[in-house]
Amino acid sequence: MTWFKIKNLQVELSIFVKLNAKRTVFVEIHKEHGILIALHAKPKDGEANRELINFLSEWLDFPKSSAVFISGEHSRHKRVLVPLSNKLKALLETLEINLLR
Numbered sequence: 001m002t003w004f005k006i007k008n009l010q011v012e013l014s015i016f017v018k019l020n021a022k023r024t025v026f027v028e029i030h031k032e033h034g035i036l037i038a039l040h041a042k043p044k045d046g047e048a049n050r051e052l053i054n055f056l057s058e059w060l061d062f063p064k065s066s067a068v069f070i071s072g073e074h075s076r077h078k079r080v081l082v083p084l085s086n087k088l089k090a091l092l093e094t095l096e097i098n099l100l101r
Contacts, residue, residue: 003035004092006092009083010081010083011082012070012079013034013035013079013081014035015036015078015080016034016037016078017038017048017078018037019039019041020039022040023040024041024055025037029095037052056080059087060085060091
């Protein structure tokens with residue numbers, strides 16, 4: 001399983017979230033689970049999903065309104081469709097270079 005798929009200038013990200021963390025941070029990219037992100041938010045009333053979108057939009061530099069949940073709104077395993085921003089493109093290129101070494 002790959003943690004991202006590029007489709008028509010958008011990227012589908014596979015994300016696994018750890019809830020109730022001390023702070024919201026990127027943890028790692030895991031072979032099986034995809035991007036691991038620790039969220040400070042609780043899984044109540046969509047709070048964690050909003051925190052995830054806020055974090056992704058700041059980290060990858062895209063408007064919050066352009067992110068769409070494909071699946072996992074009520075799960076720790078999520079698939080989110082986001083625009084292929086310049087920052088995300090640079091991150092993917094950097095990681096691909098590192099993965100090939």
